[in-house]
Amino acid sequence: MAAHRARRWSLGGSALLVAAAFTFITAGPSADRADAAPAPAALTWSDEFDGPAGRAPDPSKWTLETGGSGNGNHELQYYTDSTDNAALDGNGNLVITARKNTDPHLKCWYGTCQYTSARLNTARTFTQAYGHFEARIKVPRGQGMWPAFWMLGNDLGTVGWPHSGEIDIMENVGHEPRTVHGTVHGPGYSGGGGIGASYTLPNGAAFADDFHVFAVDWTPESITWSVDGIAYQTRTPADLGGNRWVYDHPFFLILNLAVGGDWPGSPNAGTAFPQTMTIDYVRASTSGGSAENGGTTRTGAVKGIGGMCVDVAGASTADGTPIQLHDCTGVDAQKWTLGNDGTVRALGKCLDVRGASTADGTPVQLYTCNGTKAQQWAHTSGRDLTNIGADKCLSTRGSSSADGTPLQIRTCTGAADQKWTVG
Incomplete structure (x- = not known):
């Protein structure tokens, strides 16, 4: 010492x-992460x-x-x-x-x-x-x-x-x-x-x-x-x-x-x-790692109900830009990285719960990464994308699969509009 x-x-x-x-x-917890190969x-x-x-x-x-x-x-x-x-x-x-x-x-x-x-x-x-x-x-x-x-x-x-x-x-x-x-x-x-x-x-x-x-x-x-x-x-x-x-x-x-x-x-x-x-x-x-210690990184489209993609509205990088469902087009606004750090990122910014609220129906947005729990997510083996700060799931408004539907957090129910695949 x-x-x-x-x-x-x-x-x-x-x-x-x-x-x-x-x-x-x-x-x-690493037990909730989908298995993956070691990540750099x-x-x-x-x-x-x-x-x-x-x-x-x-x-x-x-x-x-x-x-x-x-x-x-x-x-x-x-x-x-x-x-x-x-x-x-x-x-x-x-x-x-x-x-x-x-x-x-x-x-x-x-x-x-x-x-x-x-x-x-x-x-x-x-x-x-x-x-x-x-x-x-x-x-x-x-x-x-x-x-x-x-x-x-x-x-x-x-x-x-x-x-x-x-x-x-x-x-x-x-x-x-x-x-x-x-x-x-x-x-x-x-x-x-x-x-x-x-x-x-x-x-x-x-x-x-x-x-x-x-x-x-x-x-x-x-x-x-x-x-x-x-x-x-x-x-x-x-x-x-x-x-x-x-x-x-x-x-x-x-x-x-x-x-x-x-x-x-x-x-x-x-x-x-x-x-x-x-x-x-x-x-x-970020630290590299393996599924054994929670260190996984995946990049690709995040697809949900109706095969629709999670999308940054207007491909804007402005803080507060809404996140929505959109037809999958392969643009950068639909390329997300689920990192070994718990963030979900696109266009250099983080998926964020507006105002760090824990209330059902709170919209999600793109925001400068700041390390708060409103930007911590876990993709579970059941395909829920859970916000750690609110302990609630990423969902579509009104369970809709329509193009342009806003995304929000809501109590996890296992419903189809709360299931997401990556890549």
Whole structure:
């Protein structure tokens, strides 16, 4: 266990929390899923950091935090939004650079800041619950360096830390050049009480010598950490000593390079500056799997009563677009993916129960994927398509099979208008 800090969030970070697209939740017991062959993971978000040298990180993907609060850990850096501290290198990498500060106007919690660096998050642009998250990173070297690749819950701004949850995918402190740490923090197990483990490179190698891939595989029941594909720990609710497992909602990604702090200590005379954290890529995907663990993915037309197809009205991608029955034509508005994450998707958005209502007759619609239970579905062996949030079945209005009939949720009765086949 890494007994290292009280917290890593900042007020600036919590202010950035907004709803984000492409959020994935696993729904329903595997016993209710139709059998299928193992499914590959599907990439849901990535940044390969391609672009000319000196360009800032893509603002459609990353927000650069600023400030010198110390982030609850007495860190010494001031986080800037300057390309002096975070920029592409022109070779497909993002480079976060920690420098000695030369600006007397930059103020930190302890006075004039000694160092500058960068911290980036996806709170405004991307959150996801469950799946595979990885980054290929070359860490800096030296006493006082503290690079990290980690995640915070998207409800940080409302419930606060640690109730929002924190998943540290990789942390390294400079006085441990061969070792990285993976940790979870939540209510009753935060700061020095975080639950985790470490991984040490063999043969005396240091993580700063080369790139390494740091990853977690996160399901509703467990989180597994790996380095270069080698799993080194798994945590489940049973590891929390009765405390609450808060890893049941979307999280956002963070990359940062801190200087100093309670855990790594301050740089010393042997620490050279500037120091760099080089990131080749960051990727998120759904987890692959098999019917044995609930991981199935199927794509095709969803056909119901009268052989009619589930269709996005007008092939519109606007939030709130009604879902209807329509003659099967093979258009993209009728191509649905039932994923191993519990979503049912077409045109890049999710099948959603309007207003997250549980009432009979509530219409279903196309909506930006947001990880709520209104977007969790289970296709049972009896061919019901059940919404997990409402515990009700996808049905046609008035049991009709007419072209243009709106779809809705209704108490499951086994009626013909509640039976659906995929593909």
